[in-house]
Amino acid sequence: MAASAxxxxxxxxxxxxxxxxxxxxxxxxxxxxxxSPSLYAQEAESNAIDSEAVKGQELYDTSCISCxxxxxxxxxxxxxxxxxxxxxxxxxxxxxxxxxxxxxxxxAPSTEYPVFTExxxxxxxxxxxxxxxxxxxxxxxDAMVEEADVAAGGELYRVNCSSCHGYxxxxxxxxxxxxxxxxxxxxxxxxxxAMLTGPQNMPVFADxxxxxxxxxxxxxxxxxxxxxxxxxxxxxxxxxxxxxTEGLAIFLVGMTALLLTTLWxxxxx
Amino acid sequence: MKRRKGTSDSLLTKAGGELDDRFKLAGPARVxxxxxxxxxxxxxxxxxxxxxxxLLLLSGTFLALFFEPSMVEVTYHGAYVPLQGVEMSQAYASxxxxxxxxxxxxxxxxxxxxxxxxxxxxxxxxxxRIFFTGAFRAPRETNWMIGILLFWLGFFEGxxxxxxPDDGLSGTGLRIMEGMTVSIPFIGPWASAALFGxxxxxxxxxxxxxxxxxxVFPLLLLALITVHIGLVFAQKHTQWPGPGRTEHNxxxxxxxxxxxxxxxxxxxxxxxxxxxxxxxxxxxxxxxFGPYEVSVVSSASQPDFYxxxxxxxxxxxxxxxxxxxxxxxxxxxxxxGIVGMGLSVVLPLLYPALERRFTKDRGHHNLxxxxxxxxxxxxxxxxxxxxxxIGVISGGNDVFAEKFDISxxxxxxxxxxxxxxxxxxxxxxxxxxxLGLQQHxxxxxxxxxxxxxxxxxxxxxxxxxxxxxxxPDEHGHTELEYNGWVVPKxxxxxxxxxxxxxxFFKSIxxxxxxxRTERRDEIESGKH
Numbered sequence: 001m002a003a004s005a006x007x008x009x010x011x012x013x014x015x016x017x018x019x020x021x022x023x024x025x026x027x028x029x030x031x032x033x034x035x036s037p038s039l040y041a042q043e044a045e046s047n048a049i050d051s052e053a054v055k056g057q058e059l060y061d062t063s064c065i066s067c068x069x070x071x072x073x074x075x076x077x078x079x080x081x082x083x084x085x086x087x088x089x090x091x092x093x094x095x096x097x098x099x100x101x102x103x104x105x106x107x108a109p110s111t112e113y114p115v116f117t118e119x120x121x122x123x124x125x126x127x128x129x130x131x132x133x134x135x136x137x138x139x140x141x142d143a144m145v146e147e148a149d150v151a152a153g154g155e156l157y158r159v160n161c162s163s164c165h166g167y168x169x170x171x172x173x174x175x176x177x178x179x180x181x182x183x184x185x186x187x188x189x190x191x192x193x194a195m196l197t198g199p200q201n202m203p204v205f206a207d208x209x210x211x212x213x214x215x216x217x218x219x220x221x222x223x224x225x226x227x228x229x230x231x232x233x234x235x236x237x238x239x240x241x242x243x244x245t246e247g248l249a250i251f252l253v254g255m256t257a258l259l260l261t262t263l264w265x266x267x268x269x
Numbered sequence: 270m271k272r273r274k275g276t277s278d279s280l281l282t283k284a285g286g287e288l289d290d291r292f293k294l295a296g297p298a299r300v301x302x303x304x305x306x307x308x309x310x311x312x313x314x315x316x317x318x319x320x321x322x323x324l325l326l327l328s329g330t331f332l333a334l335f336f337e338p339s340m341v342e343v344t345y346h347g348a349y350v351p352l353q354g355v356e357m358s359q360a361y362a363s364x365x366x367x368x369x370x371x372x373x374x375x376x377x378x379x380x381x382x383x384x385x386x387x388x389x390x391x392x393x394x395x396x397x398r399i400f401f402t403g404a405f406r407a408p409r410e411t412n413w414m415i416g417i418l419l420f421w422l423g424f425f426e427g428x429x430x431x432x433x434p435d436d437g438l439s440g441t442g443l444r445i446m447e448g449m450t451v452s453i454p455f456i457g458p459w460a461s462a463a464l465f466g467x468x469x470x471x472x473x474x475x476x477x478x479x480x481x482x483x484x485v486f487p488l489l490l491l492a493l494i495t496v497h498i499g500l501v502f503a504q505k506h507t508q509w510p511g512p513g514r515t516e517h518n519x520x521x522x523x524x525x526x527x528x529x530x531x532x533x534x535x536x537x538x539x540x541x542x543x544x545x546x547x548x549x550x551x552x553x554x555x556x557x558f559g560p561y562e563v564s565v566v567s568s569a570s571q572p573d574f575y576x577x578x579x580x581x582x583x584x585x586x587x588x589x590x591x592x593x594x595x596x597x598x599x600x601x602x603x604x605x606g607i608v609g610m611g612l613s614v615v616l617p618l619l620y621p622a623l624e625r626r627f628t629k630d631r632g633h634h635n636l637x638x639x640x641x642x643x644x645x646x647x648x649x650x651x652x653x654x655x656x657x658x659i660g661v662i663s664g665g666n667d668v669f670a671e672k673f674d675i676s677x678x679x680x681x682x683x684x685x686x687x688x689x690x691x692x693x694x695x696x697x698x699x700x701x702x703x704l705g706l707q708q709h710x711x712x713x714x715x716x717x718x719x720x721x722x723x724x725x726x727x728x729x730x731x732x733x734x735x736x737x738x739x740x741p742d743e744h745g746h747t748e749l750e751y752n753g754w755v756v757p758k759x760x761x762x763x764x765x766x767x768x769x770x771x772x773f774f775k776s777i778x779x780x781x782x783x784x785r786t787e788r789r790d791e792i793e794s795g796k797h
Contacts, residue, residue, distance in 0.1 A: 106676065150351045158437065158559045162567040167437060167558050172568030173667040177676035180568070224351055225557070232369070233379055233551025241672075242438065244665035246552050247574025250386035253550070255394065257542050258317050258387075259310075265531050266310035 056127025059120055063100050072131045078104070086134020087125030089197035092190055094121040098199070106177030107200045135196045135206075137189055144216035145188050145223070153221030156214055160205065161222070168240035169225045174201050184226045191219045306528050307508035307521035311398045313535060317391035320536045321384045322494065324543055326487065328381040335371050337363040338433065338479030340472045349556050357435075357560035360475045364434035364555055380547035385427050387543060389575040392420050400620075400650050403638040404507045407631070410621035412500045417617045419493050424575055426486040429478045431553075431573055438553075440470065440561025441570045445580070449606035454599060470563065510636045510753035517635070569668050578660030582609050585663050585684045641710075642753060644703035648696045655695040659687045710756045714738065714749040718760055736760060 060072070067079030074081030082090070093099035095118060097111030116124065128134070138144070158167070164180035166172045171182040178201050183191065195215055198204035210218065231237045238245040289295045306312070339359035345352050347362065348369040367374040396416060399405050405413035428446070432439045447469045450461040465471040505519050514520050522528050559565065572580050582605035591599035624646065625631060640647040662669060663684035670677040717735035725731050738757070739747045757763050 149354075151354050154351045154559060155355060158562070158565045158567070162437075162559075162565065164568055166569050167567035168554075170569075171671060173670035173677045175676075176678050179671050221351060229351075229557070231551050231554070232375060233554055234547075234549045236550045237554075238550060238552075240551075240554065240557065241665075241668050242553075242569060243571040243573045243577065244569070244668045246382075246386065246550075247577065247661070247665075249546075249550055250383065250390050250574070254383065254387050254542055254546055255390050258391070258539060259394075261535065261538050261542075262310040262313040262317075265535055266308055266313060 052123045052126035053130040054127075055120075056123035056125070056130075059116065059124055060127055063115070064124070067101070072128060082128050083132035084134050085128060085132075085197060086136060087122070087129045088135045088137050088193040089199065090125040090128045091118075091121045091137070092193035092197060092199055094124060096186075096190055107179070110181060137192055137196070138212055141188050141192055141216065141219075144213065145219050148213070148217040148220040150217070150220050150224050152214075153217030153219070156210065156218045157221045157225075160210070161218070164202075166240075167242075169222055170240055182226075183222050186222075188219050188223070191222060192216075302523065302525035304502070304524040305519045305521045306524065307506055307519060309509060311402070312506065314391055314395040314398050316532065316535055317539055318388055318395060319494065319498070320539045321388040321391065321543065322490065323536075324384045324540055325381060325388060326491075328377050328384060329483065329487070331377045332367065332374075332381055333483055335363060335367045335374060336360070336433070336479075338476045340435070340470075340475050352556065352559070355560065358475070360433065360435040361555070361560045364436070368556065376547055379550075379552050380543055381430075382552045383546045383550070384543050385423075385430065386552075386573065386575075387539075389420075389423055389427060389573075392416075392423060393575070396420065397650065397654070401640040401647055402507070403634065403643060403646065405621045406634040407621075407625070408504055408633050409500075409507070412497060412504070413621055414618050415493055415497050415500070417614070419490065419497065421614055422486055422490050422493065426482060426490065427573055428576055429482040429486070432478055433475060433482060434553075434555050435475055435561050436555040437558035437561055437565055437567055438555075438570055439558075440563070441566050442572055442576075443470065443474065444563075444566075445572075445583075448600075448602055452600045452603040453607055454597070454603070470561070505635065507635055507637050514636065516633070519635075569665075569671075571665055571668070574661060577664030578657050579606065579610055579613075579664075581660035581663030581666070581684065582606075582688075584666060585660075585681060585688060587685075636753065639753060639755075641703045641706040644700050644707070647703055648699040651699040652692040652696045656688060656692045659684055659691060663688075709758075710751055713756050713758060714751060715746055717741070717745075717747065718757065718763070720760055736763075738763070 060068075064072075064079075064082075067075055068082050069075045069079070072082035090099075093108070094116050095114055097114040098108040100115055101108045114121075125136075129136070161169075164172050164174065165183055166180075169183040172180050174180060180202070192215055194202060195205040195210065195218070196207075205215070231240075236249075238249055285295075337359050341359045342356055343359050343362050345355050345357055345362050345365065347353070347366050349365055352365065364378075368378060369375070399413065399416065428442065432443050447461050447465065450464060451457045453460060461469070464474065464477075466473040506521075508514050508519055508521065511520075558567065571577060583602055586601055586605040589601050589604070591597075640650075663680070666680040666684060667677060669675065670680045717737035720734045720736050722734040723731055724734055735745070737745065737747045739749055741747050
């Protein structure tokens, strides 16, 4: 029985090592969560898995797991870890049809037909929130946007957003095939979630950079820009691209009309 | 001839006589009215520039009544809600008021801007016409050089105007100009400090540019345009070669009434097009750009199209910085920005002299050349045009990349490679096309027109019947000299086949049916 005792001792030893390791992890993790500053708007309130998160996990395991990995840990070279990204990020990516991504590319393009319903996106969000907390969207956002100061939002927009999305919110090119999308037809929630979570190439504008009120001002200006500005200059806006399309127009419209006129006038003799 | 008293005719005569008695007008007026201009559509391109310039002066005067060229900071309380309460310069605030509160102000602003674009576009097109037809050759080199100077005056005049409203795009443009100025070795930083009154953007640049924009440059433009047109009068207009046209005459229409009427009609048409564009197409929506702040640069910030090729060259040029420690640094923007612009000024100015030197052609030319007849020059011109177009596209490469879903990096590299390779290919292709066209002209002169009628010999050989342009020799060949003008290439150009159709928009002659068979027989009798 010496061999079996030895085996048992080895087993016990390994169990002890595991216990010590787990204990060390708990201490380190506890210290970390006690002392690390909170970066995001909202921490996960409880770690108890609720029914929404269970439903979300089911969806996750069939549609997201191949790139984002088991339990949202990420897969090297395919998809990043989702631990800590929060429900705002999930709802933004899923509701705009960016995720699930059809194929790996320069960036996930938004599509008109999201794979999941908004309810399903909420479940997925709940699951990701359960995995590691993260940022969420305020419930009274539309009311905040309604009251926000558009002009103040304009100043914030020009400093923070126009360098990628353009002065008219039409979007713009980034390097290596990526692009900043147009803000046209984007809901208040989506703009808010995008600012909060920094999808794709977009930087994160956390609440310590732009407060929720400032975000609401920004959204109010962006919505004014793409929806309410009536383009007083004419029925043709030339896509609000500025001098590039204006130059095209003077040759295609003005110059062409006048060249035909020269042919006409010189032909009449 | 005795005239009854009191008719309008005699009144006019009397008034004319009285005026002539006092001001001695009859002599010069007779010369002017009888001045003959050759008639061709391509001779009307410079007029587009002239008439849009006149509209620029008129609309610019209107804008000057309301614009305040001041960089004093004010708080906006005007009509445009999303800027209310925002700090901005007096210049930008007055440009906003001009757009939203002055009656007709936005229309005039847009007309001023569209006229600028048309002015510059028509100068370019006019310049291409002069270049490709060899109209710049002696004795007209001076006028070519004045034309080039007019383009560059217009270039800077337009750029200064673009800078005046002090909106986001204006300031970004000025910032790039500052970067280019600073890049000039040794004097750059001093020149920039002189321009901006110290550090960019300073507090004085707008009011300085304003005086240059509304007084100095318009005066220079007006003076040079006067000399430009005066020289066309004095040296007489060039004409295409053709029947009755020589190096020593001008065939065309008298100034009065024919030419004056056409010109007035054309002027009104140009203003009509510009008015329509100003009302229909939104241009330079400064309220969207916001006031200029040094920290704000929007994506897709472009200059107007005539500056865009330089912007494109700057975007394409590799980041080659020359550094000689410890003090000297030559930033990469110096090469495309300063050297590139300098060459774009100097090479066109010198071109007539260079061509004289290389072709050793020192004669005077009043007859134009068809572009195909000088393949080298035409190919060189197309090469420059291709280079310029790649520059312009690269100046807007971020808009292209985004809208056509192309990687911006790919656009940049395509521009870099294209800038070197495509002009060479364009030169070769144009040269071959010119030679081909020349050869076809000679072929028609030697063998006659292709009639499209196929014949078959008794021994089975197919051949196309050709219509000789003169009495052929026993081999069916004609010895006609090419005289530098259009060789007819189709039967109805020599009146042999109906329909002989005339009219621009719709037919003013019905095709005649009679005599068709007879003429066909005539053609068929002509040997190949």
